Amino acid sequence: MCRWLGYVGDPITPRELLYDPERSLIEQSRRHAPDMPLPNGDGSGLGWYGRREVPALFRTTAPAWGDENLLELASEISSRLFLAHVRAGTGAPVQQTNCHPFRYRNWLxxxxGYINEHARLRRELLLAVRPDLFGNIVGTTDSELMFHLALTFGLQDDPVAGLEAMAGFVEEVAEAAGVPEPVQMTVGLTDGSRLYAARYASGPVVNSLFVSEDVESLRALYPSSERFAHFPDNARAVVSEPLVDLPGVWREVPVATALVVDETVQELPFEPRRPVAVAPSATG
Incomplete structure (x- = not known):
């Protein structure tokens, strides 16, 4: 499985989450999960917001733990909102265009996770992507396709509803093809203002997702911790796995739940649904 994290709050250097914690994202990238024979060595990426509305993007096929350029960037950048990802491929080639984050205008x-039997479903799913979005797909992953399906189904107007319609459409196509349990996902999404996330799977096994508690509460819980004294009051992080092993720091996101994160955390039920309309294909 891949791993990712998202941060929103007053500006910090990404290094403070990617490298510094005892269970940092970079440390997780080389540490095998119980059900994984290999580490997350199929590339990594960092997307962040700075002086422009459009986010900057760094992606590389190098394993995250050995990429000096990523370390330099993460140490030098200061950003109020960023997404980072380490990849363990599920069939798509190891190439830069298949590394996350994926970008469309101001969105990351x-x-x-994965789409079960993606190769079998790929053609029909691709034909549902809105024609004006199609040229933005430059890789071959199910992840990038899921993003563009969500954009097709209204993500820019209502991010959670767009993700729900995407998941519902994939499940509908998979059911018609006889593919079981098609969707496995935790996703992170941002427009540069808020951080959105969702945890869902079509079957009983669901990848993990956690959100940090508010910093003021953490300072009260751990008054001697320099880390919590340093972090901004409005800092929030969403992660695949906890970055520090301290009780009360992380709250597990319930299954079938979406988050809207800024200075507060709003939890919403995540309910895949049939899209209102599917964009016509180029051959339609």
Whole structure:
């Protein structure tokens, strides 16, 4: 499985989450999960917001733990909102265009999971992508396709509804093809203002997702911790796995739940649904 994290709050250097914690994202990238024979060595990426509305993007096929350029960037950048990802491929080639985050205008998207039997469903799913979005797909992953399906189904107007319609459409196509349990996902998404996330799977096994508690509460819980004293009051992080092993720091996101994160965390039910309309295909 892949791993990712998202941060929103007053500006910090990404290094403070990517490298510094005892269970940092970079440390997780080389540490095998119980059900994984290999580490997350199929590339990594960082997307962040700075002086422009459009986010900057760094992606590389190098394993995250050995990429000096990523370390330099993460140490030098200061950003109020960023997404980072380490990849363990599920069939798509190891190439830069298949590394997360994926970008469309002011939007960034990361994903941990898969579409079951993606190769079998890919053609029909691709033909549902809105024609004006199609040229933005430059890789071959199911993740990038999921992002563009969500954009097709209204993500820019209602991010959670767009993700729900995407998941519902994939499940509908998979059911018609006889593919079981098609969707496995935790996703991170941002428009540069808020951080959105969702945890869902069509079957009983669901990848993990956690959100940090508010910093003021953490300072009260751990008054001697320099880290919590340093972090901004409005800092929030969403992660695939906890970055520090301290009780009360992380709250597990319930299954079938979406988050809207800024200075507060709003939890919403995540309910896949049939899209209102599917964009016509180029051959339609």
């Amino acid at each position: 998207f990361v994903h941990n």
